[in-house]
Amino acid sequence: MKYPILLVLLMAATAAQAASSQEYVFKDQPFESGSLSMDGKDFSISTISSRGNLCDLGGRLKNNIYRDDEGCEIHFAFSGNKVRVTTPETAQEACSKYCGFNAHFANDYYRLPVACTETAAKNSEQHFQTAYRAKQYTQAAQIKQQYLTACNSFMFITEQMRARNDLAVAYKNSGNKTACRAALQPLRRHWNDKAEHHSYVYRDAFMKELAAAKFNWNACR
Structure with missing residues (x-):
């Protein structure tokens, strides 16, 4: 991340x-x-x-x-x-x-939570990437969904956005477009955000993930 x-x-x-x-x-x-x-x-x-x-x-x-x-x-x-x-x-x-x-x-x-520590997060990401590259998209989505469920409340906004984009793409590739849109739904409150609305601390990463979320949303229709 x-x-x-x-x-x-x-x-x-x-x-x-x-x-x-x-x-x-x-x-x-x-x-x-x-x-x-x-x-x-x-x-x-x-x-x-x-x-x-x-x-x-x-x-x-x-x-x-x-x-x-x-x-x-x-x-x-x-x-x-x-x-x-x-x-x-x-x-x-x-x-x-x-x-x-x-x-x-x-x-x-x-x-x-233990599941959200740096070590656990790295392990979860490795398992997600392994499943995704093996085209086991349903399993990859389950791994990412479990991590989000446990850790979303403790994540910085750009972490949340990236995780939801990863989850959405896994769901899309598994053929579950409804779940893909559901993964992205919490991000739609930011759909009309402009770069100047956000701090230089995270602005570039935020706008990058927002653009990806919009692209993924359209791909899941």
């Missing part, structure tokens, strides 16, 4: 810490990217806003609260597979120094 360069850097940083850390990410926020890494009481947060601005911070928790020496205070609420990160209103200005313009880190972070 291809990412804009800033997303590559974020994912690389997350992967480097994964062996000894608990990893949490944004969910159902396809135009933003965020990761929270917890290693005991130590944490690190990296986020990228829809406009390409960054937040980057880390430290050590005491009673699930982080305080620096300049007035920033961050609260962590752990609940199952979710961590809610908040800042009191009185500390928001002091905490803003960790972020670029209009970027934020106060959010809900969710444990990434």
Whole structure:
């Protein structure tokens, strides 16, 4: 899967810490990217806003609260597979120094499902490509559909688009044009989007996948 360069850097940083850390990410926020890494009481947060601005911070928790020496205070609420990160209103200005313009880190972070980790995603893609090249299109579609079902909520928009394009083509080649259109249906909300509507961070990849989705939609009629 291809990412804009800033997303590559974020994912690389997350992967480097994964062996000894608990990893949490944004969910159902396809135009933003965020990761929270917890290693005991130590944490690190990296986020990228829809406009390409960054937040980057880390430290050590005491009673699930982080305080620096300049007035920033961050609260962590752990609940199952979710961590809610908040800042009191009185500390928001002091905490803003960790972020670029209009970027934020106060959010809900969710444990990434095993099926959606970098290693699992690569394995799924390899199995999909193997089945597709063997012209086992129904099997290829099943592999890609399983991955999308498990991981769509944790994917960046261009990841979602590429996966749906791959799924649609597999369904088309299997002879199931109805399923092909169903795979692309969620992307039709973007049919009239223009390049200038989107950030430089992902614009080129977005427009490329959008053009492919329109082509595939017509091919599945």
